[in-house]
Amino acid sequence: MAVKALRDSTLKTARAWAIKEFAMSLWHYASKTWARKGWERWLSWAVRSGLEPIKKVCGNNQGSSVGNIERCCF
Numbered sequence: 001m002a003v004k005a006l007r008d009s010t011l012k013t014a015r016a017w018a019i020k021e022f023a024m025s026l027w028h029y030a031s032k033t034w035a036r037k038g039w040e041r042w043l044s045w046a047v048r049s050g051l052e053p054i055k056k057v058c059g060n061n062q063g064s065s066v067g068n069i070e071r072c073c074f
Helices: 002-007 012-028 032-048 052-061 065-073
Strands: none
Touching: 012 032, 012 052, 032 052
16 A cells, blocks of 8 residues: 555655665566566556656666566576
């Protein structure tokens, strides 16, 4: 409930925190399929967030991040 409130907040710091927390949860997936889906969901949300620093990170990592998750976790 609290995370949903932060996600939907108009406060930039609240949205940034929620995006960061979701990114942290990506490392706990047990399968490549769910990790890839989670990463794509996070990337979509981050790009649409309107937060320039986060969008910049997404642009730098868009192609390599799924590969990084696969190399680290599977």
